[in-house]
Amino acid sequence: MKNRILSTFMASALSIGLCQAQVAEDFKPSSLNQPGQEYPMVNSQGYARFKIVAPAADSVRVSLGLGGKGGTKLAKAEDGTWMGTTDGPMDEGFHYYNVKIDGGKFNDPGTLNYYGSVRWESGIEIPAKDQDFYALKNVPHGHVQQVLFPSPSTGTSRRAFVYTPAGYEKGKDKYPVLYLQHGWGEDETAWMNQGRANLIMDNLIAEGKIKPFIIVNTYGMTNEVKFGKIREFKIEPFQTVLINELIPYIDANFRTLANKDNRAMAGLSMGGMETKMITLNNPDVFAYYGLLSGGVYAPTDITDKSKVKLVFLSCGSKERPDGVKKATEELKAAGFNAVSYVSEGTAHEFQTWRRSLYQLAPMLFKK
Amino acid sequence: MKNRILSTFMASALSIGLCQAQVAEDFKPSSLNQPGQEYPMVNSQGYARFKIVAPAADSVRVSLGLGGKGGTKLAKAEDGTWMGTTDGPMDEGFHYYNVKIDGGKFNDPGTLNYYGSVRWESGIEIPAKDQDFYALKNVPHGHVQQVLFPSPSTGTSRRAFVYTPAGYEKGKDKYPVLYLQHGWGEDETAWMNQGRANLIMDNLIAEGKIKPFIIVNTYGMTNEVKFGKIREFKIEPFQTVLINELIPYIDANFRTLANKDNRAMAGLSMGGMETKMITLNNPDVFAYYGLLSGGVYAPTDITDKSKVKLVFLSCGSKERPDGVKKATEELKAAGFNAVSYVSEGTAHEFQTWRRSLYQLAPMLFKK
Known part of the structure; x- marks a missing residue:
């Protein structure tokens, strides 16, 4: 039993390690960004990367990420911005999301808003194979x-x-x-x-x-x-x-x-x-x-x-x-x-x- | 000179005091709010009142308020929300604004967004005498x-x-x-x-x-x-x-x-x-x-x-x-x-x- 837990733990640690090692650094601005905005970005594998400016915030979290884990926690960079990448590729196409800043729900100023969940939410577009x-x-x-x-x-x-x-x-x-x-x-x-x-x-x-x-x-x-x-x-x-x-x-x-x-x-x-x-x-x-x-x-x-x-x-x-x-x-x-x-x-x-x-x-x- | 400064100071303190004492407590949701949102509100005199939920934030400021003073600083209420009222009546009609939260610029989740200043900004409507x-x-x-x-x-x-x-x-x-x-x-x-x-x-x-x-x-x-x-x-x-x-x-x-x-x-x-x-x-x-x-x-x-x-x-x-x-x-x-x-x-x-x-x-x- 102990071995099984251990091997499961190691397998998942390994898969996370592999996964993160494999993130392609070819991120481009999402096609739904506001004019002139660089972030959020998406890469060729469908990962999304976020950047939020809130130098004095204690915690910033984006609601997107692999299911059921409470989204993507951003980390504070040296320049005072908050950055983070989803822990895996997102499904192709459009996703609603929002940003939790110090416990409040806001939109990402980088992207356009779309009405969903009875509020105007941030939107991001993961390029799809059939997007034509x-x-x-x-x-x-x-x-x-x-x-x-x-x-x-x-x-x-x-x-x-x-x-x-x-x-x-x-x-x-x-x-x-x-x-x-x-x-x-x-x-x-x-x-x-x-x-x-x-x-x-x-x-x-x-x-x-x-x-x-x-x-x-x-x-x-x-x-x-x-x-x-x-x-x-x-x-x-x-x-x-x-x-x-x-x-x-x-x-x-x-x-x-x-x-x-x-x-x-x-x-x-x-x-x-x-x-x-x-x-x-x-x-x-x-x-x-x-x-x-x-x-x-x-x-x-x-x-x-x-x-x-x-x-x-x-x-x-x-x-x-x-x-x-x-x-x-x-x-x-x-x-x-x-x-x-x-x-x-x-x-x-x-x-x-x-x-x-x-x-x-x-x-x-x-x- | 000293008297003059003092009396100017007293006059302005008095006017602020009077002004605040005279704020009519008949605030209603702005007509541009998102569906179901109570705040921001406006009163019959053209004051705007804001409420932002961000319990763990250190500072919340709304860009609206009387000219050149950096907007309206919100204060933290006991329930963890941030509230504040402009320091005077706003001009009639539509105004763009945004919310500074811990140093980052966001929109008020309570209201609709309008494109101005090369970004989608929050909007508020001060009822005008000629709004018909x-x-x-x-x-x-x-x-x-x-x-x-x-x-x-x-x-x-x-x-x-x-x-x-x-x-x-x-x-x-x-x-x-x-x-x-x-x-x-x-x-x-x-x-x-x-x-x-x-x-x-x-x-x-x-x-x-x-x-x-x-x-x-x-x-x-x-x-x-x-x-x-x-x-x-x-x-x-x-x-x-x-x-x-x-x-x-x-x-x-x-x-x-x-x-x-x-x-x-x-x-x-x-x-x-x-x-x-x-x-x-x-x-x-x-x-x-x-x-x-x-x-x-x-x-x-x-x-x-x-x-x-x-x-x-x-x-x-x-x-x-x-x-x-x-x-x-x-x-x-x-x-x-x-x-x-x-x-x-x-x-x-x-x-x-x-x-x-x-x-x-x-x-x-x-x-």
């Missing part, structure tokens, strides 16, 4: 419009973002629409900012891989949802905003194909839960359903099979891909056009959802 | 579009924001365009975020006070400009982007009245300097010129008077209004349609520029 599909390229770009639509049910003007494909302004065509929802703690900025949905669409359209369509994002947390109390969530307030207020506004103000067969709904995480409830409650509104790390449909959930053109279920390989695959098989066996997608090497994070959108988009509005 | 003109109201709202336009001269896709008035999507009318520039250290997000230009326009249009027009904002610091080295600034790189790349893109993708008499250029601070150079270099491109806290034109600057429909010069009363007024009189005497505007009680800040846009908009595209 969401890169900003020299292709025609669609526009992303901020609209403020009247919402009598909530007594406010609510915000939505609308992606219109390149050439929309000059043309006369009508377009199908995908209503695409964010996750818990995020908002309507998530899909275009951290999700890069507009660039994914621009690139797919430029390569002729999809039929151009409009994407609409709005805020899905119309009633307060506390994390961990998601079972108490009631769909009615948001469903009213989406079905009775936003869709009519979009159909009145944009050149849409305003019918079920040209309307899709998808969402990530909590947005998947919302998608499931709203599509099932409104079988004549949407024909395409997508749940991205957001649960599954059982065949018995859907009353009228003939109304559904596609059920798309996805998640990261580090989530629970078996559940997604099994549900898809059951839907197929019951005669649905069901497709599953598993993002290799990613967890409950935006790289999974960027890839899911990239997979989903070519299947929409085909029939 | 930029309030979010139950009126038809225009859309704000993010466009990525090709820029061969800089080898990138560059970003612009385009405000189109309510009803643009449904109609067939063509619209005049105002090209409106931000200041040093800001970017193309400034006018819509901290400037609330879209809401100012929505409200003016809803009240029938202006002829609807399009507003375009893009990034004006195409070459690096260090603060204090603004005299070394060369206009050519940005002028090429604006005149040869952005304007043709806007005219090709939006329903514009694509001629001089339906095109205006205005800018704040450094954006005023850019406006002056570009309008003078391109007399056949713009007919309306606006410098907002951004210098003046002399009559001799302008070669062909007949091409200029309006020269608008403005600043805050706490800046140098005499220069603006004098220049306007000289322009008038030389036969120009020149108008000056001085924003009462404001300095080189966004409340001056919100008000300036509100004054300028009704004068545009009249002739």
Whole structure:
């Protein structure tokens, strides 16, 4: 027993030693840094390195690092700055994080902020092998419009973002629409900012891989949802905003194909839960359903099979891909056009959802 | 002499005492706070109160406060939070700020961030007596579009924001365009975020006070400009982007009245300097010129008077209004349609520029 503990200890000491010895010193600024900022940096292996200026602080810790260890503790350098590197490579893609300074939670002044966990958080981008599909390229770009639509049910003007494909302004065509929802703690900025949905669409359209369509994002947390109390969530307030207020506004103000067969709904995480409830409650509104790390449909959930053109279920390989695959098989066996997608090497994070959108988009509005 | 010093000291001690005694305890969360955040707060007199959680910090200071005193030092409360109130009322309107924690510069996690001073800064809003003109109201709202336009001269896709008035999507009318520039250290997000230009326009249009027009904002610091080295600034790189790349893109993708008499250029601070150079270099491109806290034109600057429909010069009363007024009189005497505007009680800040846009908009595209 003692030997076993000892050898485990030594093995892990060894692996840490090896690991740190192998960190490639080819760090470059993260692509999400604020203009002119050198840190945070990432290397070719996916390690992240942080530098925080707070000369008189007693402790500085970054929330990122390998799972469950409380993040990365920074050490004070001679020049008074705090520096540290994650204890291993991060998953590819986008990550939220924050910085604990003397017990308070702040953002890294070096990088841009993204709304997640019900706060604007720091963001970092670990270059991915497949990053080309969401890169900003020299292709025609669609526009992303901020609209403020009247919402009598909530007594406010609510915000939505609308992606219109390149050439929309000059043309006369009508377009199908995908209503695409964010996750818990995020908002309507998530899909275009951290999700890069507009660039994914621009690139797919430029390569002729999809039929151009409009994407609409709005805020899905119309009633307060506390994390961990998601079972108490009631769909009615948001469903009213989406079905009775936003869709009519979009159909009145944009050149849409305003019918079920040209309307899709998808969402990530909590947005998947919302998608499931709203599509099932409104079988004549949407024909395409997508749940991205957001649960599954059982065949018995859907009353009228003939109304559904596609059920798309996805998640990261580090989530629970078996559940997604099994549900898809059951839907197929019951005669649905069901497709599953598993993002290799990613967890409950935006790289999974960027890839899911990239997979989903070519299947929409085909029939 | 001694008496005089003493009495000055006593008077100022007295005024501080009185001042603090008079702080109205009716603080409310600033309208720019992040969702669910109570602090920072503002009271009916314009005092701001801050609360920062950093239990183990040694010193916390907020950069806001009455001029030149290094901001507001927060004091540690019994619960480990840091609290403090500005030593006097702030000017009405929007202010950038940051938080110094143990010698490092961070943002207040309680509030939204705005790009200024070449970094995303914390923002706070002191309610203004005239805040109605930029309030979010139950009126038809225009859309704000993010466009990525090709820029061969800089080898990138560059970003612009385009405000189109309510009803643009449904109609067939063509619209005049105002090209409106931000200041040093800001970017193309400034006018819509901290400037609330879209809401100012929505409200003016809803009240029938202006002829609807399009507003375009893009990034004006195409070459690096260090603060204090603004005299070394060369206009050519940005002028090429604006005149040869952005304007043709806007005219090709939006329903514009694509001629001089339906095109205006205005800018704040450094954006005023850019406006002056570009309008003078391109007399056949713009007919309306606006410098907002951004210098003046002399009559001799302008070669062909007949091409200029309006020269608008403005600043805050706490800046140098005499220069603006004098220049306007000289322009008038030389036969120009020149108008000056001085924003009462404001300095080189966004409340001056919100008000300036509100004054300028009704004068545009009249002739």
